[in-house]
Amino acid sequence: MPDRIRPTLEAVAARAGVSRATASRVVNGGAGVRERLVERVRLAVDELGYVPNHAARTLVTRRNGAVAVIIAEPEIRIFSDPFFSLQLRGISRELTANDSQLVLLMVEGSGDYDRIARYLAGGHVDGALAFSLHTQDQLPAVTHKVGIPTVFGGRPVRTGAGAELAVPYVDCDNRGGARDAVRHLAGLGRQRIAHIAGPQDQTSGIDRLDGYRDVLADGDPTLIAQGAFTADSGARAMAELLDRHPDLDAVFAGNDLMAKGALRVLQERGRRIPEDVAVVGFDDMASVVETTTPLLTTVRQDIEEMGRLMVRLLISGLDRGEGPTPDSVIMETELVRRASA
Amino acid sequence: MPDRIRPTLEAVAARAGVSRATASRVVNGGAGVRERLVERVRLAVDELGYVPNHAARTLVTRRNGAVAVIIAEPEIRIFSDPFFSLQLRGISRELTANDSQLVLLMVEGSGDYDRIARYLAGGHVDGALAFSLHTQDQLPAVTHKVGIPTVFGGRPVRTGAGAELAVPYVDCDNRGGARDAVRHLAGLGRQRIAHIAGPQDQTSGIDRLDGYRDVLADGDPTLIAQGAFTADSGARAMAELLDRHPDLDAVFAGNDLMAKGALRVLQERGRRIPEDVAVVGFDDMASVVETTTPLLTTVRQDIEEMGRLMVRLLISGLDRGEGPTPDSVIMETELVRRASA
DNA sequence: TTGAAAGCGCTAACAA
């Protein structure tokens, strides 16, 4: 690779026989330039293999064409969560569609918040997308203080510093979806419906439990067991529930992974699904749902679309000038009936 | 947020009563500037909350302070692999230590290679880190063609386009590690040692199988079953092996996740571990190894360190000028004895 | 050791 010097706009203009300004106009869409010249410039661009210099452009436009995705310490494991991969894919696709780059910021310790804040304050990115899953997280407070437009994935827990902040977020209707799931089970005539709850320091875990309680207002609290959104934790919770209530006839798990773990334990203990025990999950994650026997009935949320929405929300806010976008988006869920309930 | 205008170097210089050039020198380390002035400039920087404008700096230095991490389509699921999270963490930490940003590029379809190539050619990043796990992948060819310094994670499979390329990569000694595992099992006196192999279109899967064969040169090929690096696939493979060889007394699984699945099936079928069947995994992934009963004996590789090494390799190549860095790094592995073998 | 000045490549008034 001889590593030729990269051609500048100047070179393109010269070759096309126009001024730098005209060449610039063409490169940026070509509005208000005579068709003939547009063609000549386009040709020159192709021949020279011209690629605009991003730094130069940013310097004058004050637009970076880049968005930060911030992942905070306790959540780094969410990389292992297929949920997150899907959302990230949605984000990536939508960003690409908007000619923006994805800058990944991983926050490790609490000291890192300073570094992140400096980076965000440094104007390297036009906005940020963040995942603030846990109660203790300072991220909403940090991004607000720095004053960079930010959209959160999942409703942030409103406690601690910045609890009063109205941060824009994208989430699905966790509570409503949970209600649908439990109502479906009840509609099947099930009498003892248990719940394997997700972590209670995340809104998704909290809201789904709330939805369960909405329907089973005066249910037996011992029909609720605590899980951690993993298959193993679902299995453990199921075993617990079975010990306490050998006669339970339905389970609503806080997510598909826990449902999968529950299914395994139920079958090990000789329960037929759905005859003896009906099971409903949450998420409709293909990689999980397609590998259970029987196929899992679950509450569907469009995770990838939620990722895309985060980007759209951010960019629409960016476009209409400063200031955060206080509107959030709550997406509908849908009960998908399969074989397990 | 009043969104004050960001102070420029000019402002810092004025406040410190020096020239812009001197202010610049201080901001960039302060070599060759009298101590008194250094102090004054530093003070001004603090008071004004000055943060250098990255675009302006890049424009003149031709250094981006950013590295792309490229993840190709078939591998997007590797987000679900704790292996990848760990490596990414190592990458992120080392990049941070080098004041560089991580730009995430996700390649979706084959059409995307064009977009990626354009981006890389556009000089937005100083170099790239890529994961080329599968045989068909064009990534090594693409990055080479574009001429951007690139380091791969895991030895790329050398077939198809660009098979002849000497691409620098960081990997562990998969083959040697596998040999250690199998020798350990043999040393325990095991006679019928099975192997659950990883995908044979990835070098890690291939090399570990080769290592197994190195030790068991004339072993029974039906003692080998095919897995896909997931727990479920490990369980399936184990069931297969048990059907074929009810008398097997040891299993070397291609990774910890498959070992975990195998463990479950072995126990369901009444085998005691390690008395009846000894099991060894590969990776020493904390999240897996700590959750098996009994605790898993496995081959350890320092995944996070491999991530860091990828960055160091890239940056050292960058520093000593153009041209790719043809040296690769193969890290040692270590057998970690626990309860399962 | 310090400062003056010349750009880096691009966009956006403003003029023509």
Next chain:
DNA sequence: TTGTTAGCGCTTTCAA
């Protein structure tokens, strides 16, 4: 519709 020109904020010769 097109071109001229003035910067964007920074680094880096080159002189002093």
